[in-house]
Amino acid sequence: MGERGLRKVRRPQGGLFLQLLVLTCLILLVVSFVLWYIPYLGLSNIHPKLPLLLAIMLGIAMLLIFIGAGSLIITTYRGRDFFLSRKLRGIVIEVLFPLMVFWGRVMGISKEKIQRSFIEINNQLVLSNTHKTKPTSLLLLLPQCIQDFDCDIKITGDIQNCRRCGNCEIKDLVEISDTYNVKIAVATGGTLARRIIVKIRPEAIVAVACELDLTSGIQDTYPIPVIGVLNQRPNGPCYNTMVDIAEVKEALLSFMER
Numbered sequence: 186m187g188e189r190g191l192r193k194v195r196r197p198q199g200g201l202f203l204q205l206l207v208l209t210c211l212i213l214l215v216v217s218f219v220l221w222y223i224p225y226l227g228l229s230n231i232h233p234k235l236p237l238l239l240a241i242m243l244g245i246a247m248l249l250i251f252i253g254a255g256s257l258i259i260t261t262y263r264g265r266d267f268f269l270s271r272k273l274r275g276i277v278i279e280v281l282f283p284l285m286v287f288w289g290r291v292m293g294i295s296k297e298k299i300q301r302s303f304i305e306i307n308n309q310l311v312l313s314n315t316h317k318t319k320p321t322s323l324l325l326l327l328p329q330c331i332q333d334f335d336c337d338i339k340i341t342g343d344i345q346n347c348r349r350c351g352n353c354e355i356k357d358l359v360e361i362s363d364t365y366n367v368k369i370a371v372a373t374g375g376t377l378a379r380r381i382i383v384k385i386r387p388e389a390i391v392a393v394a395c396e397l398d399l400t401s402g403i404q405d406t407y408p409i410p411v412i413g414v415l416n417q418r419p420n421g422p423c424y425n426t427m428v429d430i431a432e433v434k435e436a437l438l439s440f441m442e443r
Contacts, residue, residue, distance in 0.1 A: 200302070201294070201298060201299065201302040202285060202299065202302035202303055202305070202306045203258055203306070205285040205288055205289055205294075205299065205302075206254055206258070206281060206285065207254070208288055209281065209284045209285065209288055210250055210251060210254050212288070213247065213250060214247055217243040217244075217246065217247050218243075220239075220243060221236070221239050221240050221243050275407060275408060278307070278403060278404050278407050279404075279407070282303055282400075282404070285299055285303065286299055297396050297397075300396035300397065300399070300400045301396050301415070303400060303403075304396065304399050304400065304403070304413040304415065307403050307411070307413065308412050308413060311410045311411065311412055312412070312439055314410070316410070317440065317441060318388040318389050318440055318441070319388075319441075320365045320366045320367050320437075320441055321366055321367075321368070322387055322388040322389065323365075323367045323368065323387060323388070323389055323390070323391070323437060323440055323441070324367070324368045324369070324370065324381075324382070324385055324387035324389070324390045324391070325358065325361070325362055325367050325368065325369040325370075325390075325391050325393075325433070325437065326369075326370055326371075326372060326378060326381065326382075326390055326391070326392045326393070326394075326402075327344075327355075327358060327369070327370070327371045327372070327393050328371070328372065328373075328393060328394045328395075328398065328416065328426065329341060329371055329372070329373045330416070330422075330423045330424060330425070330426045331353060331354055331355060331358075331371075331393065331416065331426050331427065331428060332353055332355050332371070333352045333353040333355075333425065334424055334425050336350075336352065336353070340355065340371050341371050341372070341373055341377070344359060344362075344369055344370060344371050345359070347359055353425070354427055354428060354430060355371075357430045358428075358430070358433065361430070361433065361434055361437070365437060365438075365441070367437055368385055368387065370385070374398075375398065375401055375402065375405065378402060378405075379405060379406075382406055382409070387409065388409070388410075389409065389410045389411070389412075389440045390406060390409055390410070390411045390412070391411075391412050391414065391433060391436040391437050391440070392411055392412070392413050392414070393413075393414045393415075393416055393428045393433065394413070394415075394416060395415065395416060395418070395422060395423075395426075396415065399413035399415065410440075412436040412439065412440070414428060414429070414432055414433055414436055416428050417429070
């Protein structure tokens with residue numbers, strides 16, 4: 186697994202997520218109108234100005250939602266921070282993503298596709314922010330399935346136990362960690378990953394995993410910035426998976442102080 190030349194970090198557009206975002210905003214607009222119109226008849230009987238007050242409150246809420254959605258779309262296409270990208274990432278993670286999954290299911294879109302698009306959008310929002318950190322404050326978090334399944338060396342407790350035989354990509358990833366002085370760890374699941382993060386307290390994370398684990402990890406670790414790198418599964422899920430070493434290296438460099 187020789188050295189692969191550095192290339193600019195890929196910035197996919199996450200089009201599916203943006204389409205679902207626009208759809209969700211339109212649905213919320215309709216819901217807001219219904220919430221105003223149904224009580225309208227009864228509210229006017231209590232006080233003639235109550236319908237107007239409710240309309241103003243719902244209007245302000247929808248305006249903020251559309252401003253946030255517009256800022257998210259602009260930030261995504263510009264590739265750099267446009268307006269409070271950190272706050273936008275929080276809104277995407279905590280509010281919009283669950284709605285995206287719901288409407289995606291209604292439309293027959295698989296959850297995996299929505300998760301992949303969510304990871305792409307999250308990465309773009311993280312990359313759009315100019316904040317840099319020291320290599321020693323970075324964490325490279327890996328899934329156990331990247332290790333050769335037949336290897337008898339336990340690396341979940343200490344990845345430095347790796348013999349660097351080259352049968353899997355753990356060797357290359359450990360070498361990246363050594364070269365850039367970045368912390369590195371292997372997690373068997375979400376619970377252990379959270380323990381590692383609490384123990385190390387990184388300022389930023391590059392995580393390698395499948396769509397499900399990356400999505401839940403990004404949600405669990407917010408507001409820590411996380412760049413997710415999808416693993417490759419030529420042998421199926423959770424068995425001798427692989428990762429683009431150059432992509433991992435580029436993600437780490439995007440966080441580092443020059």
